[in-house]
Amino acid sequence: MATRHIYAVRHGAADPFGALTxxxxxxxxxxxxxxxxxxxxxxxxxxxxxxxxxAEIIGARLPGVPVAEAEELVDHVPHVPAEMPPAWRGFFDGYDAKEAAEGARLAGALTGRFAHPSAAETHEVLITHAYQVAWLVRDALDAPPVRWLGLTCGNTALTTIEYRDGVGPSVLLYNDMGHLPDDLRWTGFGPGVRP
Incomplete structure (x- = not known):
C-alpha cells in the first residue's frame, strides 16, 4: 500500500440557497x-x-485532473451522542433514531471510502462540508465519536491528512486559511474574536 494524501476542504461561502457568493x-x-x-x-x-x-472552479485550475461526485461527501450529521452535551441539546432537538442511523451509515461510508492508504500514491481533494471535515479529523486522531462536535471548519480552509500502511493517519494541517487574505477568512463560523 502507498500513501494517500487527502486534502479535505469545506466549500466556499454560500448564500442560504446553497449558491456560492x-x-x-x-x-x-x-x-x-x-x-x-x-x-x-x-x-x-x-x-x-x-x-x-x-469543485468546478478548482477543476478549471487543474487541467486534466478528473472531477467527480462522491455521495459519501454529502452534508450530514455523522454522529448523534447518546448523552447530549448541554451546549448541543438545541442543535440535536428533533433528530430521531432513523436520522441518527442514516448519519452513522454515511459517516461509515465516508471513512470507508477515503480514510485509508491506497494501492498507489495518490493526492485527492475532497470538496465537502464542515461536519465531514470534522469527522475525518476525529477519525484520523482516533478520538471518541462525540469529539466531532468541537471541530469547526471555515469556508475553503484546508485540512490535510496522510494515510500510510502500517501506521496511524497523520493530520498535517487543520483548518488552514493561509491562502486567504484577512477579509476572506473566518466565514462559516459564528460571531466571536478571531486570532
Missing part, C-alpha cells in the same frame, strides 16, 4: 491556486450545489 467564489479561486502547486490526481465533491460549484 462572490466571497465564496474568490475564496475557492485562491484555494485552487494553492492546490495547483500540488500533484493532484482527483477532485471529489459532495452532490450539493455549493460543493459542486467549488
Amino acid at each position: 462572490d466571497v465564496g467564489r474568490r475564496q475557492t479561486e485562491l484555494l485552487a491556486d494553492r492546490l495547483a502547486r500540488l500533484p493532484i490526481d482527483a477532485v471529489w465533491h459532495s452532490p450539493l450545489s455549493r460543493a459542486v460549484s467549488s
Whole structure:
C-alpha cells in the first residue's frame, strides 16, 4: 500500500440557497491556486450545489485532473451522542433514531471510502462540508465519536491528512486559511474574536 494524501476542504461561502457568493467564489479561486502547486490526481465533491460549484472552479485550475461526485461527501450529521452535551441539546432537538442511523451509515461510508492508504500514491481533494471535515479529523486522531462536535471548519480552509500502511493517519494541517487574505477568512463560523 502507498500513501494517500487527502486534502479535505469545506466549500466556499454560500448564500442560504446553497449558491456560492462572490466571497465564496474568490475564496475557492485562491484555494485552487494553492492546490495547483500540488500533484493532484482527483477532485471529489459532495452532490450539493455549493460543493459542486467549488469543485468546478478548482477543476478549471487543474487541467486534466478528473472531477467527480462522491455521495459519501454529502452534508450530514455523522454522529448523534447518546448523552447530549448541554451546549448541543438545541442543535440535536428533533433528530430521531432513523436520522441518527442514516448519519452513522454515511459517516461509515465516508471513512470507508477515503480514510485509508491506497494501492498507489495518490493526492485527492475532497470538496465537502464542515461536519465531514470534522469527522475525518476525529477519525484520523482516533478520538471518541462525540469529539466531532468541537471541530469547526471555515469556508475553503484546508485540512490535510496522510494515510500510510502500517501506521496511524497523520493530520498535517487543520483548518488552514493561509491562502486567504484577512477579509476572506473566518466565514462559516459564528460571531466571536478571531486570532
